[in-house]
Amino acid sequence: MGYRYKQGGEKTLLLIHGNMTSSKHWDVFMESFDSDYTIYAPDLRGFGISTYNNPIDSLDGFEEDLKLFVDKLGLSKFDLMGWSTGGGVCMIFAADYSNYVDKLILLESVGTRGYPILKKDEKGKPIKGEFLKTKEEIAQDPVQVIP
Incomplete structure (x- = not known):
């Protein structure tokens, strides 16, 4: 280190x-x-x-x-x-x-849970109050391109 x-x-x-x-x-x-x-x-x-x-x-x-x-x-x-x-x-x-x-x-600190990343629905829109919690969930979350 x-x-x-x-x-x-x-x-x-x-x-x-x-x-x-x-x-x-x-x-x-x-x-x-x-x-x-x-x-x-x-x-x-x-x-x-x-x-x-x-x-x-x-x-x-x-x-x-x-x-x-x-x-x-x-x-x-x-x-x-x-x-x-x-x-x-x-x-x-x-x-x-x-x-x-x-x-x-x-x-300018994050919280103890790190960065909040919202889950997305089938259209790619964030679902309010539902967060991805594991590294695997984040990796599987589709990246959405914003027009």
Whole structure:
């Protein structure tokens, strides 16, 4: 699991990126952020320089990776900031491992269930309130071209 690091003070901040991005998107933020903080910005599985040897089925897989990451580095109390998909990962992590997280910061975050994708009827119109729930359902959902 690849990550970016900025040495700082005794406070620790973890930055979790969004979908289709990587830790690279935190560079400007990390350069200008308060020097009282030591900052870690991991690349989620399959993003940046992190490998994707085992597929992810939900945000829970990213949460498990984050837990392994903080334990490997010996981090036990930190502030956690997530952007977009990273926000969903952070919320799940904070709920399951609240003893690790001092502050939770969300920036344009998705929910804990990820992106809501509506099922479609036989004409390709979205069905209100009915969501695709699994990777298999999403893969089988016909792609509709909007004229």
